[in-house]
Amino acid sequence: MNYMFPASYAWGNFSVLAVGIWAIVQRDSLDAITMFLFGLLLTVVTDIIHISLFYPSNKDLTDLKRFSVGMVIFSFLLKPVSCYLVYQMCRERGGDCTFNIDVSSAGRDRSTYEPIDQQDAPSQWPDSSRTAQQPY
Numbered sequence: 001m002n003y004m005f006p007a008s009y010a011w012g013n014f015s016v017l018a019v020g021i022w023a024i025v026q027r028d029s030l031d032a033i034t035m036f037l038f039g040l041l042l043t044v045v046t047d048i049i050h051i052s053l054f055y056p057s058n059k060d061l062t063d064l065k066r067f068s069v070g071m072v073i074f075s076f077l078l079k080p081v082s083c084y085l086v087y088q089m090c091r092e093r094g095g096d097c098t099f100n101i102d103v104s105s106a107g108r109d110r111s112t113y114e115p116i117d118q119q120d121a122p123s124q125w126p127d128s129s130r131t132a133q134q135p136y
Contacts, residue, residue, distance in 0.1 A: 004065055004070070009050045013075075016043050023086075030095045037086045040079060047076045 014041040023032035051072060056065055 004056060004068055005050055005054050009046070009054075009072075012043055016040060020086075023089075025074070028093070032095050033086065033090045033093055034095060037083065040083050040086060044076070044079050044083070047072070047079070051076065052124050083109055 016036065019032065019036045019039050023029065023036040026032050051069075055069065061069075
């Protein structure tokens, strides 16, 4: 049979579906729902690439291929709604579900830097300015 989309399209969507089933089964797992959300977002991007690269020309469109492309486009249009619903589920489970790359603090902020090669050696003799209290 002459397939229109490559196997990577099916593998990507079925693997995200498997993670989605894992997220539904384990209701207390924040990792599962976060992976499902980012997997859905990734498949949105890969669906755009697959549709744009592998859409057949008009002379090659049979009824079966036209139906297949219609289902792929319908699935693509439903994914933003799915992403929103999964995001709401993530927030209900107590997750933040934000993808944060903090570029501004990636510089040379050395306020919390503790050098380990230059340790202050403890003094050998007690500090003479402090006198020990005499026990009574």
